[in-house]
Amino acid sequence: MKRSVFLLLAASLLLVGPGHAATRPHYGGTLRIELRAPLASLDPAETEASSAAQSAQEHIAALIFDPLVRLDEKGAAQPALALTWQHAPDFRSWQFTLRSYIKFHDGTPFNAAKAVESLLKIANPHWRVRAEGNDSLMFESDSPLPNLPAELAQMRYAIAHGSGNAISGTGPFQVTSWQPGKQLVLKANDDYWDARPYVDSIEIALGRSLHDQMVDLELGRADVIEVGPDQARSAAQEGKRVVTSSPNEVFALLFNPQKAMVQDERLRETIAGALDRVAINNVLLQKEGEPSGALLPQWISGYAFLFPAAHNLEHALQLRGEIMVPATLVLEYDFSDPLAKAIAERVAVNARDARINMQALGENLGARGGSADLQLVRVRFASLDAATALSNVAATLSPADASQGRAAGTVAEVYRAESAMLNGFQIVPIAQVPEAWGLSGRVKNWMQPRPGGWSAADVWLDVSSGPDSRVEGRP
Amino acid sequence: MMRSLTPATTCQGTIPLSGIVPKTHRSKWALVPALACALALLLLPQLRAQSIPTNWTEAARELARQISEKAGSPSSISLTIKNSSSLVNADVAEIRHTVETQLSSSGMRIVKPDQSVADIQLTLSQNVQGWLWVAEIHHGATSDAALVPVFTRQAPPLPGVSSTITLHKTFLWAQPDATPVLDVAVLGGGSNPNALLVLDSSMVSLYHAQQSHWELEQSQPIARSKPWPRDLRGRLMLGHDRKFEAYLPGMKCSGSADSGLTMECHNADDPWPLGNNNDGPKAFFGARNFFTGVMTSGIASPGPFFSAAVAQPDSKEWFFLQTSNQLHFGASASPGINGWGSNVAAIKSNCGRSWQLLTTGAGDYTQSDSVQATEVEASAITPAGAPVDFPGPVTALWPASDGNSAIAISKNLGTGKYEAFSLSITCR
Numbered sequence: 001m002k003r004s005v006f007l008l009l010a011a012s013l014l015l016v017g018p019g020h021a022a023t024r025p026h027y028g029g030t031l032r033i034e035l036r037a038p039l040a041s042l043d044p045a046e047t048e049a050s051s052a053a054q055s056a057q058e059h060i061a062a063l064i065f066d067p068l069v070r071l072d073e074k075g076a077a078q079p080a081l082a083l084t085w086q087h088a089p090d091f092r093s094w095q096f097t098l099r100s101y102i103k104f105h106d107g108t109p110f111n112a113a114k115a116v117e118s119l120l121k122i123a124n125p126h127w128r129v130r131a132e133g134n135d136s137l138m139f140e141s142d143s144p145l146p147n148l149p150a151e152l153a154q155m156r157y158a159i160a161h162g163s164g165n166a167i168s169g170t171g172p173f174q175v176t177s178w179q180p181g182k183q184l185v186l187k188a189n190d191d192y193w194d195a196r197p198y199v200d201s202i203e204i205a206l207g208r209s210l211h212d213q214m215v216d217l218e219l220g221r222a223d224v225i226e227v228g229p230d231q232a233r234s235a236a237q238e239g240k241r242v243v244t245s246s247p248n249e250v251f252a253l254l255f256n257p258q259k260a261m262v263q264d265e266r267l268r269e270t271i272a273g274a275l276d277r278v279a280i281n282n283v284l285l286q287k288e289g290e291p292s293g294a295l296l297p298q299w300i301s302g303y304a305f306l307f308p309a310a311h312n313l314e315h316a317l318q319l320r321g322e323i324m325v326p327a328t329l330v331l332e333y334d335f336s337d338p339l340a341k342a343i344a345e346r347v348a349v350n351a352r353d354a355r356i357n358m359q360a361l362g363e364n365l366g367a368r369g370g371s372a373d374l375q376l377v378r379v380r381f382a383s384l385d386a387a388t389a390l391s392n393v394a395a396t397l398s399p400a401d402a403s404q405g406r407a408a409g410t411v412a413e414v415y416r417a418e419s420a421m422l423n424g425f426q427i428v429p430i431a432q433v434p435e436a437w438g439l440s441g442r443v444k445n446w447m448q449p450r451p452g453g454w455s456a457a458d459v460w461l462d463v464s465s466g467p468d469s470r471v472e473g474r475p
Numbered sequence: 476m477m478r479s480l481t482p483a484t485t486c487q488g489t490i491p492l493s494g495i496v497p498k499t500h501r502s503k504w505a506l507v508p509a510l511a512c513a514l515a516l517l518l519l520p521q522l523r524a525q526s527i528p529t530n531w532t533e534a535a536r537e538l539a540r541q542i543s544e545k546a547g548s549p550s551s552i553s554l555t556i557k558n559s560s561s562l563v564n565a566d567v568a569e570i571r572h573t574v575e576t577q578l579s580s581s582g583m584r585i586v587k588p589d590q591s592v593a594d595i596q597l598t599l600s601q602n603v604q605g606w607l608w609v610a611e612i613h614h615g616a617t618s619d620a621a622l623v624p625v626f627t628r629q630a631p632p633l634p635g636v637s638s639t640i641t642l643h644k645t646f647l648w649a650q651p652d653a654t655p656v657l658d659v660a661v662l663g664g665g666s667n668p669n670a671l672l673v674l675d676s677s678m679v680s681l682y683h684a685q686q687s688h689w690e691l692e693q694s695q696p697i698a699r700s701k702p703w704p705r706d707l708r709g710r711l712m713l714g715h716d717r718k719f720e721a722y723l724p725g726m727k728c729s730g731s732a733d734s735g736l737t738m739e740c741h742n743a744d745d746p747w748p749l750g751n752n753n754d755g756p757k758a759f760f761g762a763r764n765f766f767t768g769v770m771t772s773g774i775a776s777p778g779p780f781f782s783a784a785v786a787q788p789d790s791k792e793w794f795f796l797q798t799s800n801q802l803h804f805g806a807s808a809s810p811g812i813n814g815w816g817s818n819v820a821a822i823k824s825n826c827g828r829s830w831q832l833l834t835t836g837a838g839d840y841t842q843s844d845s846v847q848a849t850e851v852e853a854s855a856i857t858p859a860g861a862p863v864d865f866p867g868p869v870t871a872l873w874p875a876s877d878g879n880s881a882i883a884i885s886k887n888l889g890t891g892k893y894e895a896f897s898l899s900i901t902c903r
Contacts, residue, residue, distance in 0.1 A: 023837050024781045024817035024870075025706045026798060027763055072653060073891055075603050195705035302602030303609050305559065306620055384603050411607060412622045444839040457705065458840070462800075 025445060029461035030201045033224040034216055035059075038181035038207035042167050044158045045121040049365065050334055051249055051378040052226075055435065056206070058155045058382065062453020063186055063202065064105075065158035065169035068096055068115070068137075069149045071452060075384045077149035080194075081110065081159055081170065082137070091144035096137040102193055104161040105174035112137050118159045146409035150385035154392075155453055172197045172457035182206055198445075198460035214438065223440040223461070229288040230339055232436035241439045245448055247290050247297040247432035248381050251343055253331075254397055255374045255426050261326040262373050266319050267356075268425035271374075273316035274354035275347065277309050281431050284342045289433040295393050295418055297432040301386050303415050307422060307429070316354040328357040332372040335362030343430065344376045376430075383451050386414045390421075397427055531570050534625040535577040538608055541621035542595060543581050546614040549592035551584045560601040567599065640826045640860035640902050642833070642848045644883070648673060648689070648895040656884050656893035657709030658873055662717060662732060672732060673895075674711045674721050676703055679728065681736040693736035697721075697728060700742075706764040706870075712748055713876040722747045724762055746771050749783050749793075750821075751874040756793070758783065765798045777803040781817035782872065786851035787830055794819055794832065816844070818872035820881040826902030831859055833872060833881050833898060840868045846883060848900060863898070 037056040039048075044061035048054045068082040077085075082096040102110040112131035119129050127141040127148070139148060151157070161168045165178060172194065173186035184204040188197045208216070213225035217240070227235055227242055236242045253271070255262045262268060277291030290297055293309035329351070333344035344360035351358035361372065379396045381389035387409055398421075421427055439446055442462045447455045546552070554575065558567045574597065575585055588594055593614040600607045606625040612618065650656050654675045663669035663684075671682045671689055678696045682689035709723045721728040721738075727745050730738030746757035747766070756772035761779070768778040773791070780795040780803070795803035796817050816835035823830055831848045838844065845862040846869060870893070871884035880899040887894050 023800075023839060024764060025840065073603075074605075078653065191702065193702055195702050195707070198705055298600070298602070300603055302600045302607035303620070303622060305598065305600070306609065306611065386602070411602070411624055415620065415622055445841055447841060460839075 023444070023462075025198050025458075025460040026463065027198050027200075027460070029199050029442075029463065030203055031199045031224065031443070031456065031459060031461065032203050032205075032222050034205045034208040034213040034222045034226070036208060036210060036213070036226055039184075040180045041164075042175070042178065042184070043121075043163065044155050044160060045118075047156075050336060051380055052337070054380050054382070055226075058380075058451075059453045060184065060204065061155040061158050061169075062171070063173045063456055064171045064175060065155070065160055066171050067155060067158045067452075068098075068152045071150060071153045071384055073384075073450065075150070075386075077153060080153075081115070085149060087145075087148070091146045091148075092141050094139040094145065094148050095132070096139070098135045098137065099193060100135060102170050103191070104168040104170055105189065106161065106166075106168040108161050108168065110159065110161075110170055111135065114161055115159050118161065119157060121160075122156060147385060147387045147391075150383060150388045151391075153385075153452065154382050154388065156382075173202060176201070192457070194457070197457035199456075202456065217438050217440060220440065223443050224446075225438045227436040227438045228339055229433045229436050230284060230286050230342075232288050232434075233286045235436075235438060241441065241443075243437050243439060243446055243448060244288065245435040245450060246299045247434050248451060249378055249435070250292075250295055250297070250381070250393065250432045251340070251376060251378050251430045252295065252397070253347065253374050253428040253430065254377050255428075256370070256372065257426065259373045261329065264323055265424055266323045267325065268428065270316045270319040270323070270354050271347075271351055271356065271358075272425050272428045273312040273319065274350045274356075275428070275430060276311045276350055277430055278311065280343060280346055284339070284346060285431060285433060288436070289431040291431050292429055293422075295421065295427070295429050296381070296386055296389055296414075300381065300384055300389055301414065301418075302411065306415070307418075309429075313353055320354050320356065325356055326373075328359055329374065330372040331358050331360045331374050331376060332363045332365065332370075333360060333376040334365045334378065336364075337378065339433075340376055340378055347376065347430070378433075381451060386411060387417075389451075390414055390418055394421060397421075531573045531625070532577065534608060534623050535570070535573040536580075538574060538597075538610060538621060538623045539577040539581040539583070541623065542578070542593075542610055542612060543583060545619040545621055546593040546595075546612050549583055549614065551586045551591050551593075552578065553588040553591040553594045554578065554585050554597065555595070556597045556599065558599045560599045560606060562599055562606070570599065640824075640831070640848060640850075640900055642846065642860050642863050643899050643901060644846075644863040644865075645897040645899070646894065647671065647882075647897055649887075649890075650675065650893040653891050654893070655707060655870070655886070656895055657707065657723075658711040658721075658871060658884065659882055659895040660711040660713050660719065660876065661897070662713070670717075670732060672711055672713075672719060674709050675893075676707050676709075679711075679719075679721055679730065679736065679738055681732050695730065695736050695738040697723070697726070697740055699726065704763045708760070708764055708871065710747055710873055712753060714753070720753075722760070724760055724764075750785070751876055751878040782819050784819045784821040784832055784874070786821060786832055787828075796834075816869070818869060820872045820874045822874060822881050822898070822900065823878045824900035824902065826900055827859060831900055833883075835869045835872055836862075838868070840870070840886065841888070843867060843888065844869045844885065846872065846898060860900075865896075 035056045037053040039053060039056045044065055048057050066081045068080055069077045070080045072078050081099055083099050085094060085096045087094045098112060104110060111134045115137055116129055116131045127139050127145055129137060129139050132138050172189055172192045174189050176187050177185035183206060186202045188200050190196050210226060210228055216222035217225045232242050232244050255268055281287060281289045281291040291309050292304050293307035294304035296304060298304040331344055331348060333340040341362060348358040348360045379393050382392045383389045444460045444462050445458045556571050578585060593612060596611040598609045600609050608623045608625055610621040612621060648659055648671060656673060656675050658674045660672045669684050673680045678694045680694040681692045683692050704724055709721060712720045717733040718731045725742055725744060726740055727743040728738050728740035746759045749756050749758055756770060756774045758766040759769040761767045765779050765781050768780060774793055777795040777797060779798040781798060783793050783795045785793045792804060796819055797803050816837045818835040820833050821830055822833060827850050831850055833846050833848055836845055844865045847862040848859040850857055850859045865885040867886040867888035869883050869885045873882050875882050880897050883896045883898050885894050
């Protein structure tokens, strides 16, 4: 009799149920992640060259380390290792008060001196930091720092202790095994100040091609894999579970200021006008990106539409008639990035539409790039704070000019800084692209990825969605 | 982009360094707008279908000032407005009226483009932080842009439903920050609530009704020596004379809201009440987010479970939503039922079988949720009325002390903040 009660209940709820709802999380299990980048270091302060490596570094760092503050989904700073902060009226001095009784995974107590030691690994020309007592940090600057909390929320400023293979953090997971470039195994930090993660451990396989990752997902050997933004739509249409972020990278052309052949602004404007961004987005990015004449995406800035992105071949041809054009321009792109290759080749086609010969050439940009007339670059924003994101883009595109792209806090000031960067067509944005992840059916609570890394501590595994002998420690 | 009534609460304060004042993480005055809304909706349910007016005037005034400054104080302008945001047409019309009024007040007459000194293209845009008004200003051969961020208002509530049995959702409380709310309890009850207790992960707070809003009277912190588990759960139980108990994993607090707020907490593994009062069955809670399965009052142990409820008072046959995703009822267990989540609570009504079970649905914390009323009758359990929807997962569902309603806590995925609702049932 009671069995029939359940069956009736199940049947009736199926008819009227809303089809989506919530189940309380379960503890336990091992989350298996695969990544393309053969990351060689866990140190969040290290600078990685490629966009894929930067992505892997940011996400992995968020598992092991904590920043002083975090940005919530609205971009507002929230406490992490720092509990409170305050600033002088002119924003030139900031005081951060730190949490007490926190320890690094190796048992070393976290305090202000350790925080300073970690922060000083990244030379920042804009501020000085010192410890005041055991639990207070003072930041000082000659110029206002209205965005300091957002700047410190980036994972490259996450607090780490030690170096190399002995590096240690305070984050939700701690390292149990690390083979640089190959595999990382983490276990849950039972004493994590922000509550122990649901899963017991995470295994991350590094250096896996996108194809191999997809095979592993299909065979049930991986729970989380990278999916190229250009593949996200087709993967979803094939029934795979794909989660896509808001655009968090920008593809842009960067003209070489050292090359005489591209010094004429009209030549750069000609190439910009010949770009067919909509076709690039529709065909190469499978409509997963946003064609844009701006560096920052609309969802971060709100003003991206102010920068024209229209395909204007007629104007380009008119300009072309007024200038001396070199025989062939060389466009470099990251040879390890298939999407960059496709876009670079399309840019070369667009240039030829404007009667400019352009050759796309794959290079190891991190090691040898910079000798061509122009580069196709792919830059991560690494923050959802507009001023910080623009500053990051500027630091990547114009590392020699630290003042470029630095803006105070207001959106009007960020707009002015971005306008100044794009004025003169030295930098020509093409499209912003999202990050996409393929998930197995048992992954629950996977938040939409956003700058600041995965929220893997909130992820749990549903043991009922399929047989999995690896899941233990059920609640 | 979701709308929000309450401004973002951050840990940032502006202070002279010569006299640093610690930042108040939860200013009572910062709560007032949300409280006003909460209490108004609690006391006047008929207002639930109305949105709260937003004052666009301040933003329009700033926009007019910038346009005047950037266009050189033009005597006449043309104005076109484009909506690139999620604002609805009624909002756009209201904004147009407000902007035109402010432009006129600033000495700029709005005319046709062929008669204007400057042309203004206003785009109602939005970014990660909220609305953004972007005015492109074309003045002679020059162009400029004015950008004005705008704070917003709360989304209108969902439309109601009607059926023989109707489950009502009444908004009680919105947490001003992202701190998880575990439970709330209304003191005074019925149609005359006069105080609200809020249990969150760090404190119990007492708010009293002050005309049209809740006003913070006092908070008592919950000191703990080790971190809480993730998906923290907790429960408030009201007793006589405004006494209360708060149950948390490994901790129990006892207090009174009779004269201010007093409370003492101690480490304890006391069993938690499962019903609407302390007299019914109790169950021991583990160190994570579930009951261990060890019961008092002679109820058969079903193993670890997330929540439990009984469909009729004095019955020994309880429903248990187990951590293994099974539904346990009496001596039987059934595989996970499609559409059911982890929370169940029973409430009394004057409808149908008098008692109904409320259940959340299946999914995870990245999704919206709903609560469905069901009736247990002889050999059938059937849905009763339409479910009520929530803009995020329901993280707690407890029977209220009056037995006639339940408290649902939901994390609003749009705002990232926790909200409390009272659920009750009426019938035609």
